[in-house]
Amino acid sequence: MKRVIILLLIFFIVAFTFISATHSLPGPKPHPLKLNIPPGWPKPAKDIFAGNPLTEEGFQLGKKLFYDGRLSKDGNFPCASCHQQFAAFATYDHDFSHGYNNLFTTRNAPPLFNLAWSPLLHWDGGINHIEVQPLAPLTAPNEMAENADSVLKKLRKDTAYVRLFKAAFGTPVINSQRMLKALAQFTGSMVSSNSKYDKVMRGEAKFTYAEDEGYKLFKAHCAHCHTEPLFTDFSFRNNGIDANDYLKDYGRMRITNDKNDSLKFKVPSLRNVALTFPYMHDGRLYSLGQVMEFYSTGININIPTLDSSLKKRVPMTNVQQNNLIYFLYTLTDTAFVKNPRFAQ
């Protein structure tokens, strides 16, 4: 009987080693993370991580990809070349960003944060899920000018990536779906919620007199589009910015083919707005001072799709404009732009 038992044992050991050698066994489980939803904020309308469980390993892989030039054709244009952390992940001081072959983007690069709340991405809302967003810059000839197959080939050659993909997804397979999901884990977990404004709301700080006056103006004239706490209601509107003769960019209409959407663009969040100049979808306004002038006197009231709330413009005295700017400064989240978790 003993011998049977020994034989059986040997059999099982051999069988087990055989099975584990042929099936690459999954490594240790990745560590789950939770999206940080600041107290008092609404829940995201849809869970962008529903099919992509957020983990520390997935996040770290996404971060490496975000900063890796190999995602672009000539190695020079990682995501981070246009999305710079010190500019809240917009392109600092550029109306248009540089891309491959001395070409420029045709829209101003928006900052990246609180994307988990954004139902549609890009100025015209053309992107319906954060996971498929990177395909746009990756393949655009004026941005990264690459194709996914060639990027994946480069990644597969790098043993560091093989390890990171295995850590994040259990097996070392490197495919487009995993690359896109990892990038979404990184960009989707960027949350900016620690500005002076947030501290005031939490009772940890106080507005100055000028900031407070600015806040009142903001609530009266701006907040129905730039709605707190995200400072956007994610709708598409025309705020009086007319067509750019050179670019002929009609915004949302390109996606919906509906002329009622002509010249409508996604209402941008105003968080970190002091860092994201120049402003508007084509970067035509260089400073917040110019933005104030624009809302006061520059709105083109002949645009048929102009939002009805702006038909009379928002006339403001110089003092009011300055107070509003002081308020907008309180939306800068230094902790976010310096957060080492999102840094290279």
Place this chain on the structure above:
Amino acid sequence: MVADGKQIKIGLIIIGALMLLYGSPVTAQRNEGTITIRFTHSVQAAPLILDSGVYQNPFGEVYRVSKLKYYISNIKLKEYGKSLWLKNNYYLVDAADTASQQFSITVPAGKYESLEFMIGVDSMKNVSGAQSGALDPTKGMFWTWNSGYIFFKLEGNSTASTFVNQKIEYHIGGFAGAANALQAVNLAPPGNQTIIIHKNAVTTVYINTNVNALWKGSYDLKIATLPAMMTPGMVSKSIAENYKAMFSITNIAAD
């Protein structure tokens, strides 16, 4: 106590039997067979030859095809009154890749009246992020600037085209609202044939795709007026309503 040869043998036989039982394909016991669907491509009666074949559309416009790809999904077999939904797989048929033109599905044995499928990708998969397999968004069948799948892609050239280099380019898709271009196709076998699936056997259904249906249906697609269409919308939808008539079952063969 020392185990004799007999005991060891019995032990091994038991283990072997357990392994067999565990590992045996379940299908062998079920009353199931296989349906293989095979696509061929033509322009009217002539076989489609990419790049070099020269064809004429119903408006007398001369054209060549360099690329033809489309999604087949949501395959169903209809069984006199009932409809049997097969696995919701997605297949990308590519006229340039013979391996993509044939696929097999395990189905309950029986007699079926017709075959149904969708040309395109249902709206759910258009809005749920990065997919894999046939739906991998890097297969050139996904609009990167306006998220969504291209359901049908035909490219080539034509002397009637006013587009750059006399190109013709039709990228048809769209899943939202009134412009939803997803099309259901219901194909009955020719004559009074039925689709019969026998247990543990393969039945091959041959489907021919006649490109010329693209140009004329309820909508007149003239190359001279519209050499390219690359966005979702009502025109794309009309073109999709034309091309859904491209398909017909030419033969059914049991092996």
